[in-house]
Amino acid sequence: NSRWSLTGMTALVTGGTRGIGFAVVEELAELGAEVHTCSRNESELNQRLQEWSDKGFTVTGSVCDLSSRPQREQLIEKVSSLFDGKLNILTNNVGTSIVKPTIEYTAEDYSMLMATNFESCYHMSQLAHPLLKASGVGNIVFISSVAGLVHAPVGSIYSATKGAMNQLTKNLACEWAEDNIRANCVAPWFTKTSLVENYLNGVEGKKFLGAVASRTPMKRLAEANEVSSLVAFLCLPAASYITGQTIAVDGGASVNGFP
């Protein structure tokens, strides 16, 4: 049934070699989409592309640092030439954090996080707009965070970039509805990815993750494919009247007032 299929659609997923982005690439490809992705590490990207081709998925990739304006422009040029000037799905996934008390952030920390997490998805949405419009059915999905909805101790700059994404989702949904482009936002809670493994691998990190699980009603972290399934759903024709929403994937964490 075509309401539950992405066959014939094209997608760009930023940061698809690991974690949530990786799961989104596989989910969209499995539902029939042709996917382009990117990351900064060429050998890891090539390895993933080989694995996807072995699985029978149609995925291509570019090396691109999403925090760079000229590299974002090159990425969209590439996508435009690959997909004939059209794009159905843009998943703005790239993001990172530096965790410090607010008074210790430097100007460099601020610029790096703003460029990587927010400016990148703002500019990618601007650049993708003509392609999304030309496709006739466009979808943008932002990967935000529960940290953009409530306080979580993962850095105030990170949380502010996610809060900005949540608002941008609403603006684009209303501004671009006339172009048949929907915009939605997925807000995960702590998810088992390389980001979490790298930051929270020590004794203190393990303790912190234990505390996260204990205040989460479902008492565990998310798997990346529990996030990617919502991303895919939002892009399906079956979700054609859903726009401007931020939806948490969080095992109940953000509605739990009595942890």
Ligand code: NDP
């Ligand atoms: P990971 O660090 O595990 O994966 C990030 C992916 O993006 C990798 O493929 C990485 O490849 C790529 N990437 C990172 N920086 C850049 C860049 N500047 N340019 C291009 N590619 C880049 O992250 P997650 O999967 O955990 O996170 C993905 C998104 O989900 C982020 O926006 C994050 O904020 C959000 N999120 C994650 C949560 C979690 O608990 N994991 C919770 C809530 C939200 P490479 O490094 O080689 O470039």
